[in-house]
Amino acid sequence: MAFNMDPKKCPMPTQDPSVRNKNFSEVALGYTAEMAVNEAKRCIHCKNKPCVEGCPVGIKIPDFIAQVAEGNFEAAYQIISQDSSLPAVCGRVCPQESQCEGRCTRGIKNEPVGIGRLERFVADWHRENVHTDPAVPAPNGHKVAVIGAGPAGLTAAGDLAKIGYKVTVYEALHVAGGVLMYGIPEFRLPKAIVQQEIDGLKAMGVDFECNMVIGKVLTIDELMGQYGYEAVFIGSGAGLPRFMGIPGESLKGVYSANEFLTRSNLMKAYLPNSKTPIYVGKKVAVVGGGNVAMDAARSALRLGAEQVYIVYRRGMEELPARKEEIEHAEEEGIIFKTLTNPVEIHGDENGFVKAITCIQMELGEPDASGRRRPIEVPGSEFTLEMDTVIMSLGTSPNPLLRATTPGLETNRHGCIVTGGDDGDTSREGVYAGGDAVTGAATVIKAMGAGKAAAKAIDQYIKTKAKG
Amino acid sequence: MYRITQKVELNPTVTKLVIEAPLIAQKAQPGQFIIVRPFEDSERIPLTVAGYDRQTGTVDIIFQIVGGTTMELNSLKAGDCVHDFVGPLGRPTETDGLKKVCVVGGGVGCAIALPVARKLHEQGCVVHSVIGFRSKDLLILEDEFDACSDELRVMTDDGSYGTKGVVTAALEELINAGNQYDEVITIGPLIMMKFVVKTCQKYGIKSVVSMNPIMIDGTGMCGGCRLTVGGKTKFACVDGPDFDGDLVDFDEAMARGAMYRPFEAHAREEACNLLHMEVK
Numbered sequence: 001m002a003f004n005m006d007p008k009k010c011p012m013p014t015q016d017p018s019v020r021n022k023n024f025s026e027v028a029l030g031y032t033a034e035m036a037v038n039e040a041k042r043c044i045h046c047k048n049k050p051c052v053e054g055c056p057v058g059i060k061i062p063d064f065i066a067q068v069a070e071g072n073f074e075a076a077y078q079i080i081s082q083d084s085s086l087p088a089v090c091g092r093v094c095p096q097e098s099q100c101e102g103r104c105t106r107g108i109k110n111e112p113v114g115i116g117r118l119e120r121f122v123a124d125w126h127r128e129n130v131h132t133d134p135a136v137p138a139p140n141g142h143k144v145a146v147i148g149a150g151p152a153g154l155t156a157a158g159d160l161a162k163i164g165y166k167v168t169v170y171e172a173l174h175v176a177g178g179v180l181m182y183g184i185p186e187f188r189l190p191k192a193i194v195q196q197e198i199d200g201l202k203a204m205g206v207d208f209e210c211n212m213v214i215g216k217v218l219t220i221d222e223l224m225g226q227y228g229y230e231a232v233f234i235g236s237g238a239g240l241p242r243f244m245g246i247p248g249e250s251l252k253g254v255y256s257a258n259e260f261l262t263r264s265n266l267m268k269a270y271l272p273n274s275k276t277p278i279y280v281g282k283k284v285a286v287v288g289g290g291n292v293a294m295d296a297a298r299s300a301l302r303l304g305a306e307q308v309y310i311v312y313r314r315g316m317e318e319l320p321a322r323k324e325e326i327e328h329a330e331e332e333g334i335i336f337k338t339l340t341n342p343v344e345i346h347g348d349e350n351g352f353v354k355a356i357t358c359i360q361m362e363l364g365e366p367d368a369s370g371r372r373r374p375i376e377v378p379g380s381e382f383t384l385e386m387d388t389v390i391m392s393l394g395t396s397p398n399p400l401l402r403a404t405t406p407g408l409e410t411n412r413h414g415c416i417v418t419g420g421d422d423g424d425t426s427r428e429g430v431y432a433g434g435d436a437v438t439g440a441a442t443v444i445k446a447m448g449a450g451k452a453a454a455k456a457i458d459q460y461i462k463t464k465a466k467g
Numbered sequence: 468m469y470r471i472t473q474k475v476e477l478n479p480t481v482t483k484l485v486i487e488a489p490l491i492a493q494k495a496q497p498g499q500f501i502i503v504r505p506f507e508d509s510e511r512i513p514l515t516v517a518g519y520d521r522q523t524g525t526v527d528i529i530f531q532i533v534g535g536t537t538m539e540l541n542s543l544k545a546g547d548c549v550h551d552f553v554g555p556l557g558r559p560t561e562t563d564g565l566k567k568v569c570v571v572g573g574g575v576g577c578a579i580a581l582p583v584a585r586k587l588h589e590q591g592c593v594v595h596s597v598i599g600f601r602s603k604d605l606l607i608l609e610d611e612f613d614a615c616s617d618e619l620r621v622m623t624d625d626g627s628y629g630t631k632g633v634v635t636a637a638l639e640e641l642i643n644a645g646n647q648y649d650e651v652i653t654i655g656p657l658i659m660m661k662f663v664v665k666t667c668q669k670y671g672i673k674s675v676v677s678m679n680p681i682m683i684d685g686t687g688m689c690g691g692c693r694l695t696v697g698g699k700t701k702f703a704c705v706d707g708p709d710f711d712g713d714l715v716d717f718d719e720a721m722a723r724g725a726m727y728r729p730f731e732a733h734a735r736e737e738a739c740n741l742l743h744m745e746v747k
Contacts, residue, residue: 172686174504174511174551211553213686217490239688243700250695250719252726259689267510267683275510275535276683277730351722398687400705 007110056448091120140164150178152235152434155450248345281387288392422456489524498560529578573655674712
């Protein structure tokens, strides 16, 4: 097989920026089979496989890429499936530049291999071409409950179901998927794809119970007592939004990013016939620089805003969002006001937002997190006219489970404390992973945690069964 | 899907639905609420638990037909199902140690006040109730309140039933008659609760209010229901819905409650057309 020594990745076809910033259809259109084979040939199959170490779930990357290069797309899918339950999702939303692709040997001198794009191609190809139900494993007679149907819970459920456990996933919202459904917009992750990945789990025998707020309708003690679950995995995420505590935050037109995105994505407020309303003015400021901020800004633009600003207190280099999303946001016309922080929101006579006052920042010495600390420049305040302000400052775990589960240890940030990487908590038989443990992080890290916990739960139950 | 076992029209605009939800019926407490979606494409709306039967596994909701979603809900009949029914959410009303309480309900808020009055009555507390309506044909739950109240005052704005006047007039009269309340619990329109709180402040009585801001998820993940209480931001869905009346910023809550008014009027017309109902 001839290697493809092109220094650059095969580009991904995308919708034209001036067209796509008015619709919610997927921006990145994905590789054709020819592009995928061509890109796969850029992998030089280096000996130490640093890309695999960079993947939180340890997908056998060179192995699946070798199959893609040969045109064996289903064989490639089967290799990915051994380690990942949601490849169509992860190929789209992982920050590959800081994970697999960040370690790629070819990336040292040139552009790394487009691992995420290839994973996405393989998963999409499988979905469109292979229609056989997954094999339902023989039941092993043990029951596990999973709390939360986000990436961590779905992964734990999938891995446990694959080895014969009867798994029930309890979800508080009316649909499963967690942030994949309410947080990440359609133009980045089509909901039909999320639904198909969930349907795959159902076909394997995983039960989903929606509208079930664990901690309110049932407690963990009840699940492990009268309901007979031998172990519980908590993947309840970090959904509690933070606000800045500045004057004017309760004006009409100030949203948390979670509320704005939940209205738009989960409740489909972006569709013209939606029953759930959303308010978007002509000028929108999104405060924050993560993926959620990019999603909120790009959604606001598509909902008809004329000018959308990202207001971020550090610089462009420090933006924590995925690189591709920042590029897409810039192409679509999002205006970046970096080294800027809001200090007050002003309202009109009807209590709606009319302006924000910001202060200029400069970067000082690195703080505990290793990032340079933003410092206010005295006297540099300025005011921007604005109709809508979306706060995207991060989230923390919901207090509901820790308040209703005696003996479940949490830290001062409200995150569940686990003994090690396998997610065991201070309560026997109770495991946790994803944002509920780490605070807001990434989809793939949550999946990695779900995977590790599933393995630990299997060992725990088997050890106990032996007595 | 959650089956409607019974539908009762309490007055021309207020309906009671009894809904099969055994797990919620097991846990529900007065003061808590549920989130309901009548159909698959409906909005999520919060409605307070108006009653529950742990034996039959049913939960009662009482709602006023005010807009698109409550019209959708009212289009359902006994035997039909609501698509989603989530709860019990929020904190129960705190009733421990209360010896003498005045419960003040306004309009459809009386449906929420009733289980609280009942619980207080069952625990041996002296319960005085003041319920207020715009007019006689909007009166609901008078007999039910009578059964759990040591004293009941019914008020109507136009005097068509009970005593003419607002609830605060009756409350003041009861206080002036020498009744010493541990606290006053009030549930109704924001403007009514604001004035009940003011009346209580005048006499140095503690007041508890049940807030009803706009909600989406009802589980603490969006902050759409945030209120300023004692200068701090609180989420009504997880920290409330009950709060100390003295600490609530009512003006802010009233402004935020009106945020989607133009959209709501539009939705109401749409729903009317959809259901072929005449608007008068």
